[in-house]
Amino acid sequence: MQGITVLGATGSIGLSTLDVIGRHPDRYEVFALTAHSRIDELAALCDRFNPRYAVVRCPDDIARLQARLTTRATEVLAGQDALEAVASHSDCDTVMAAIVGAAGLLPTLAAVRAGKRVLLANKEALVMAGALFMEAVRGHGATLLPIDSEHNAIFQCLPSGMAGLERGGVEKILLTASGGPFRTFTPAQLADVTPDQACKHPNWSMGRKISVDSATLMNKGLEFIEACWLFDARPDQIEILVHPQSIIHSLVQYVDGSTLAQLGNPDMRTPIAHALAWPERIAAGVPRLDLTRHALDFQAPDEARFPCLRLARQAMSAGGTAPAVLNAANEVAVAAFLEGEIPFTAIPGVIDRVLTQLPMSQAANLDTILDADRAAREAARASLPLCRK
Ligand code: NAD
Numbered sequence: 001m002q003g004i005t006v007l008g009a010t011g012s013i014g015l016s017t018l019d020v021i022g023r024h025p026d027r028y029e030v031f032a033l034t035a036h037s038r039i040d041e042l043a044a045l046c047d048r049f050n051p052r053y054a055v056v057r058c059p060d061d062i063a064r065l066q067a068r069l070t071t072r073a074t075e076v077l078a079g080q081d082a083l084e085a086v087a088s089h090s091d092c093d094t095v096m097a098a099i100v101g102a103a104g105l106l107p108t109l110a111a112v113r114a115g116k117r118v119l120l121a122n123k124e125a126l127v128m129a130g131a132l133f134m135e136a137v138r139g140h141g142a143t144l145l146p147i148d149s150e151h152n153a154i155f156q157c158l159p160s161g162m163a164g165l166e167r168g169g170v171e172k173i174l175l176t177a178s179g180g181p182f183r184t185f186t187p188a189q190l191a192d193v194t195p196d197q198a199c200k201h202p203n204w205s206m207g208r209k210i211s212v213d214s215a216t217l218m219n220k221g222l223e224f225i226e227a228c229w230l231f232d233a234r235p236d237q238i239e240i241l242v243h244p245q246s247i248i249h250s251l252v253q254y255v256d257g258s259t260l261a262q263l264g265n266p267d268m269r270t271p272i273a274h275a276l277a278w279p280e281r282i283a284a285g286v287p288r289l290d291l292t293r294h295a296l297d298f299q300a301p302d303e304a305r306f307p308c309l310r311l312a313r314q315a316m317s318a319g320g321t322a323p324a325v326l327n328a329a330n331e332v333a334v335a336a337f338l339e340g341e342i343p344f345t346a347i348p349g350v351i352d353r354v355l356t357q358l359p360m361s362q363a364a365n366l367d368t369i370l371d372a373d374r375a376a377r378e379a380a381r382a383s384l385p386l387c388r389k
């Protein structure tokens with residue numbers, strides 16, 4: 001029996017994870033579930049999975065959750081320390097890191113430092129703190145398995161897990177992108193899109209923040225940085241390829257001319273099941289792919305209409321705290337767009353302004369990263385009035 005902590009249990013990835021876990025009661029038991037806001041949903045999950053712990057945002061929420069639980073078997077905790085405690089507890093084997101954004105960094109790092117098997121959906125944590133995160137994985141003997149469908153696909157196509165690319169004869173990683181809901185929009189059309197349009201992804205059903213990131217292509221920018229760290233790849237070894245059907249989840253090209261791809265229906269339960277059971281395979285409840293029903297198209301990304309890709313590349317080459325600044329400014333800009341404060345097309349401008357304004361620190365330790373995150377949020381908020389319609 002593997003004990004699993006699901007950080008961000010009420011989210012899109014959290015719920016898909018629990019769907020897969022629920023199919024294999026002989027293999028997995030839920031050790032802890034955490035949520036930020038949806039107390040009713042968390043209560044229903046606790047009733048179904050009987051975790052030892054549930055973690056909510058603040059002390060006031062403890063009583064609210066307890067009042068909704070039908071059993072007393074689950075102990076309810078609150079706050080940041082509790083998130084880190086359930087992620088690093090000695091009775092937990094595997095942590096699904098599925099909190100969205102920078103809020104996931106410290107609990108995910110706590111799991112890594114406790115040497116857990118860490119299933120990483122929370123790409124923002126790795127983007128912010130890549131070097132120290134990967135150092136902690138190595139230093140504490142953690143097993144890091146990618147959940148992002150593209151990175152999970154790459155992992156499956158690499159020779160032996162995450163060994164060095166060159167030694168394995170790998171020439172290039174082809175990171176696929178759906179292009180998002182606005183792939184074919186003109187700049188004038190992009191200026192008028194609404195949050196609801198941005199959150200309607202053609203192939204995937206996801207949380208609102210990552211849906212907007214997919215629409216601006218910042219999601220691919222973050223995934224480019226994520227891939228550099230996960231696979232120890234140089235930026236020039238990663239090529240982004242738009243593939244609107246999201247059937248091929250990414251590819252790996254070898255020196256002998258072979259190109260390996262992983263295919264499947266766009267359903268996150270496949271990479272989740274893969275990482276949960278790795279190196280074994282388990283059923284995920286995902287319908288089988290019928291290739292007679294899909295055309296597979298590919299094109300190069302258009303960085304002029306989607307400048308977030310260029311900004312992510314710039315931040316990765318600048319190094320140090322720059323990716324943390326990029327991520328924080330993006331979180332503020334996306335939240336402002338979702339609140340109707342700025343137009344969609346203002347998002348890259350906010351990030352660009354903050355990246356240009358803030359001094360970079362090359363010495364990226366946890367303190368400088370968290371300071372950069374705070375400073376970037378402040379600078380991004382200050383720049384919002386300049387970007388309104
Ligand atoms: P979501 O918004 O649906 O869920 C987020 C979860 O995090 C919720 O359980 C929420 O309660 C919790 N949370 C939010 N803010 C928090 C905070 N400040 N402190 C503690 N908990 C907090 O998001 P999602 O779509 O499930 O995405 C989760 C992560 O997985 C993101 O990093 C995203 O980039 C990544 N990811 C998602 C998908 C997908 O298909 N949804 C695919 C690949 C990667």
Ligand code: MG
Binds near residue numbers: 150223
């Ligand atoms: Mg992805």
